[in-house]
Amino acid sequence: MRIQKEPWLRRWPAPTQLPTFLLFLTSTLALAATPGVFGMSLTVKAGGWFLNPTIESLTIDAVTPGSPAAQAHLAAGDEVIELDGHPVAGAKANDLKPLLHKTVGERLSLRLKRKSGEVYSAILVAVPNRE
Numbered sequence: 001m002r003i004q005k006e007p008w009l010r011r012w013p014a015p016t017q018l019p020t021f022l023l024f025l026t027s028t029l030a031l032a033a034t035p036g037v038f039g040m041s042l043t044v045k046a047g048g049w050f051l052n053p054t055i056e057s058l059t060i061d062a063v064t065p066g067s068p069a070a071q072a073h074l075a076a077g078d079e080v081i082e083l084d085g086h087p088v089a090g091a092k093a094n095d096l097k098p099l100l101h102k103t104v105g106e107r108l109s110l111r112l113k114r115k116s117g118e119v120y121s122a123i124l125v126a127v128p129n130r131e
Helices: 018-032 091-100
Strands: 038-049 054-064 077-085 109-114 119-123
Touching: 038 091, 054 091, 077 091
Parallel strands: none
Antiparallel strands: 038 054, 054 077, 077 109, 109 119
């Protein structure tokens, strides 16, 4: 009687390839867990209880040249209206905080308003911090 291997088992790397495969797997997992940045600093205007204040406004304070924020043409003074579809004004800080903390490769969808009143959207992809 001949025992046939399961299809997933046949695709598993040969023992001689295993160290390379594990190195690839661990480096990929490490990169996926790396906190990402978007290249912008924000000013928060909030009120209420200091441990979980209610956000009144979220404004871009500065944009790092060459960053995802700069490539999306975000500018200092632009007000963030929505983060990943969640309205900013009236939201609790603890509800919005996880939306801004993304790992490398994750996307952040923004709706913004320029000082001129123009409303626009941008999608940013988090990159590794180069500092």
